Amino acid sequence: MADTPFLNTQGISKIYKGATAAGLKPTDLEIAKGKITAIIGASGSGKTTLLHMIFGLITPDTGAAYFKGERVWGPTEKLIPGHDAMKMVTQQTDDMNIFAKVYENISVLLPNTDIDAKHRKTGEVIEQLNMKRIADKRVADLSGGERQRVAIARALVTQPQVLLLDEPFNQVDTSFREGLQQDIRKVVRETGLTVLMVSHDPAEVLSMADDLIVLRDGEILERGHPKDLYNDPQHLYTARLLTNCNILTKEEAILCGITAAKDNVVIYPDWVSVTECYTDKQWQVKQILFKGFYEELLVQNGNLSIRIMNAHLDRFKEGDAVQLKVRKYLEY
Numbered sequence: 001m002a003d004t005p006f007l008n009t010q011g012i013s014k015i016y017k018g019a020t021a022a023g024l025k026p027t028d029l030e031i032a033k034g035k036i037t038a039i040i041g042a043s044g045s046g047k048t049t050l051l052h053m054i055f056g057l058i059t060p061d062t063g064a065a066y067f068k069g070e071r072v073w074g075p076t077e078k079l080i081p082g083h084d085a086m087k088m089v090t091q092q093t094d095d096m097n098i099f100a101k102v103y104e105n106i107s108v109l110l111p112n113t114d115i116d117a118k119h120r121k122t123g124e125v126i127e128q129l130n131m132k133r134i135a136d137k138r139v140a141d142l143s144g145g146e147r148q149r150v151a152i153a154r155a156l157v158t159q160p161q162v163l164l165l166d167e168p169f170n171q172v173d174t175s176f177r178e179g180l181q182q183d184i185r186k187v188v189r190e191t192g193l194t195v196l197m198v199s200h201d202p203a204e205v206l207s208m209a210d211d212l213i214v215l216r217d218g219e220i221l222e223r224g225h226p227k228d229l230y231n232d233p234q235h236l237y238t239a240r241l242l243t244n245c246n247i248l249t250k251e252e253a254i255l256c257g258i259t260a261a262k263d264n265v266v267i268y269p270d271w272v273s274v275t276e277c278y279t280d281k282q283w284q285v286k287q288i289l290f291k292g293f294y295e296e297l298l299v300q301n302g303n304l305s306i307r308i309m310n311a312h313l314d315r316f317k318e319g320d321a322v323q324l325k326v327r328k329y330l331e332y
């Protein structure tokens with residue numbers, strides 16, 4: 001007999017009543033234990049609906065979610081909706097006592113039956129999430145990013161088997177966000193926690209996920225390792241979601257020296273480079289945006305503009321004539 005999946009769905013669906021018939025179409029899905037699985041999709045593609053059904057917050061129209069082979073109960077079947085082995089953190093998770101200290105907000109979730117264990121576990125999670133510096137601060141005095149860290153600590157302290165994250169880093173600024181993402185990765189590696197996260201931030205899913213699922217209009221479009229989906233997406237939709245790519249018609253592609261068989265050509269900004277060109281003035285640098293360790297060049301040929309990632313800072317100036325060299329492209 002095949003092994004029971006850790007967490008899976010079978011034909012799970014939910015279509016909301018209304019003109020748009022939006023929601024999630026029947027979906028079969030398996031989530032690997034001890035890994036970070038991320039779901040990415042445009043707004044309204046059904047990410048949250050899927051997450052909520054897996055957690056037991058929405059009753060599916062058809063099918064079900066299963067945790068270790070047992071059906072996840074829906075909201076009408078439980079006094080407190082949500083699966084006991086899972087914890088969910090969203091950007092609105094805000095059930096803390098803001099006048100109490102961080103430490104107390106975390107430890108309060110553990111029973112008083114074993115005080116030593118209560119302090120040990122609270123200490124562990126504070127250590128894991130690098131929160132020693134803020135442990136004695138009142139939640140009211142924390143930044144938004146620090147509060148999200150506390151929300152995640154509160155979710156982890158009761159040692160759930162699955163952590164569900166619904167865009168929890170949205171309000172958090174970049175530097176905090178990256179630290180928190182990497183700390184969650186560390187927790188997953190060290191404890192074997194399973195994470196299922198929903199996001200529409202490509203940088204986030206590419207750096208965090210072991211397994212990436214792309215949702216479009218309530219359906220799984222493709223799935224794979226983030227590196228594979230980034231480098232070789234099977235669908236234009238995926239390329240668009242994961243990168244700020246240039247999308248050209250096959251006629252426009254000819255201007256880049258590409259003879260395409262299909263209708264659309266996709267060129268990522270890091271797949272094309274430019275060199276100075278003294279002989280012809282077809283391509284011109286229109287705009288240079290300083291991005292820190294690289295520049296984003298906008299080069300133009302007639303009505304066609306191409307965005308290029310350029311690591312040779314200050315090599316070009318606006319108005320320069322350049323020659324394009326496309327290293328790689330995709331056709332759809």
Ligand SMILES: Nc1ncnc2c1ncn2[C@@H]1O[C@H](COP(=O)(O)OP(=O)(O)OP(=O)(O)O)[C@@H](O)[C@H]1O
Pocket residue numbers: 016017018020022023041042043044045046047048049050200
């Ligand atoms: N309670 C509801 N009643 C009616 N329609 C709903 C309801 N909840 C969600 N929808 C619709 O179902 C679709 C999927 O919603 P869902 O929130 O799952 O998408 P999402 O991918 O998480 O979007 P976002 O990234 O914007 O949060 C959307 O078109 C949404 O408007």
